[in-house]
Amino acid sequence: MFVDGSRKEHVNMVFIGHVDAGKSTIGGHLMYLTGMVDKRTLDKYEREAKDKGRESWFALMIHGVTSKTNSICCGISPWSSYFRYLSWALDTNDEEREKGKTVECGRAFFETDKKHFTILDAPGHKSFVPNMISGATQADLAVLVISARKGEFETGFDRGGQTREHAMLVKTTGVKYLIVLVNKMDDPTVNWDEERYKEIQNKLTPYLRKCGFNPKTDIIYIPVSGLTGAFLKERPNSQFGSWYTGPCFIEYIDTMLPSISRDYEGPVRVIIADKYSDMGTIIIGKMESGVLVKGQTLTVMPNRTSIQVIQLWSDDVEVDKVVSGDNVKLKLKGIEDNDILPGFVLCSPDALCHVGRVFDAEVRFFLHFMEQLS
Structure with a gap:
């Protein structure tokens, strides 16, 4: 697009x-x-x-x-x-x-x-x-x-x-x-x-x-x-x-400052950072890839709920389109805010992100955290 x-x-x-x-x-x-x-x-x-x-x-x-x-x-x-x-x-x-x-x-x-x-x-x-x-x-x-x-x-x-x-x-x-x-x-x-x-x-x-x-x-x-x-x-x-x-x-x-690489041609990926209810379900997040327009249908992962984006804001300005790299606020139709958690991802329906129950992780502990736990 x-x-x-x-x-x-x-x-x-x-x-x-x-x-x-x-x-x-x-x-x-x-x-x-x-x-x-x-x-x-x-x-x-x-x-x-x-x-x-x-x-x-x-x-x-x-x-x-x-x-x-x-x-x-x-x-x-x-x-x-x-x-x-x-x-x-x-x-x-x-x-x-x-x-x-x-x-x-x-x-x-x-x-x-x-x-x-x-x-x-x-x-x-x-x-x-x-x-x-x-x-x-x-x-x-x-x-x-x-x-x-x-x-x-x-x-x-x-x-x-x-x-x-x-x-x-x-x-x-x-x-x-x-x-x-x-x-x-x-x-x-x-x-x-x-x-x-x-x-x-x-x-x-x-x-x-x-x-x-x-x-x-x-x-x-x-x-x-x-x-x-x-x-x-x-x-x-x-x-x-x-x-x-x-x-x-x-x-x-x-x-x-070197230019930041953006993926405008890829599938839509919106990482959800926060959510709340205000005359509908509102999410706040970042467009990691793709281009998103008003009225577009997406899938919430990992619960695979189909939603429609009915309003878009970029830096508190209402717009008709947001792109990779934008910090966005979206009003969603088809889901309640209680069914969304930070870390969920909005995806193009034909290109869903991978989900899993098991993963490998590299863990680093900071000393003062260990002191608080002891």
């Missing part, structure tokens, strides 16, 4: 890393820098934070860097006082905003000149690893956010932290490319120190190699400040980070 050549390439990126590394703040800042979040929206977030009594928490979060904000942000972002609320662009439910932590896998999107990106913001706390895996299974690209703040990198990378586990999990789910954003470089304990950046790089790279990533072809490191936006889209007009000569984050993902 023909796929419109004018479509921008769709890339699904999951933000991973230890709790409080700055994943949601960076994701929110990317939405601001690409025009998906404006000053009016940030005003709204500020009012909501005050109503919930969270303004003091945000002030604590940025304590120690505000004195440097104007010089770091010079030429990048004119509304630095609003940046403390950027994480709310992805942390959208009450529990996440109350705790200041991502719980579910947040979802948002933005566009660059050449590509369309879906952000999957995975929770960093070890209690929500299943939610993180849900995001990783839908991703083409992983962005590993590391806190450069003194002590925080060590906490996230050493035993009990989520940095190691997240990196291993995204590789296991099939992610090929990894961007490591060394965040909080503007923190007073770091102050854009190149030696701290290299220290993190030298400690992290051997482990990522063990996970299966090729450091020469699959990994790039970029120093950033999620709060000020430095090196996300533009370089700061200051001496900070002058030693870094590589690309900014948006420049890299728009023009230098």
Whole structure:
């Protein structure tokens, strides 16, 4: 089936890393820098934070860097006082905003000149690893956010932290490319120190190699400040980070990231990540192959139920067609949501996926999980 050549390439990126590394703040800042979040929206977030009594928490979060904000942000972002609320662009439910932590896998999107990106913001706390895996299974690209703040990198990378586990999990789910954003470089304990950046790089790279990533072809490191936006889209007009000569984050993902291979000619495969009921059965998932149009009949595997797709959305925009690589929401006719589980697959009726009761698996245990079980 023909796929419109004018479509921008769709890339699904999951933000991973230890709790409080700055994943949601960076994701929110990317939405601001690409025009998906404006000053009016940030005003709204500020009012909501005050109503919930969270303004003091945000002030604590940025304590120690505000004195440097104007010089770091010079030429990048004119509304630095609003940046403390950027994480709310992805942390959208009450529990996440109350705790200041991502719980579910947040979802948002933005566009660059050449590509369309879906952000999957995975929770960093070890209690929500299943939610993180849900995001990783839908991703083409992983962005590993590391806190450069003194002590925080060590906490996230050493035993009990989520940095190691997240990196291993995204590789296991099939992610090929990894961007490591060394965040909080503007923190007073770091102050854009190149030696701290290299220290993190030298400690992290051997482990990522063990996970299966090729450091020469699959990994790039970029120093950033999620709060000020430095090196996300533009370089700061200051001496900070002058030693870094590589690309900014948006420049890299728009023009230098290798194209993701898509199977538009294959049978329809939609991996179901979630489901709910809203005037009918709704599923959320990713198109792994094929082209799907409104009204098309599919088969739900493994229970072999025939269904019809009566509505389609791609990144919350209703459309008539979705293609391989799209993150989709579908309304189905012919099945109840109670009869669907995450992991089920929507298939072309004449090309069903294989099912089985027995399989071989390679199992890896993480030490802190074993400690919890003992």
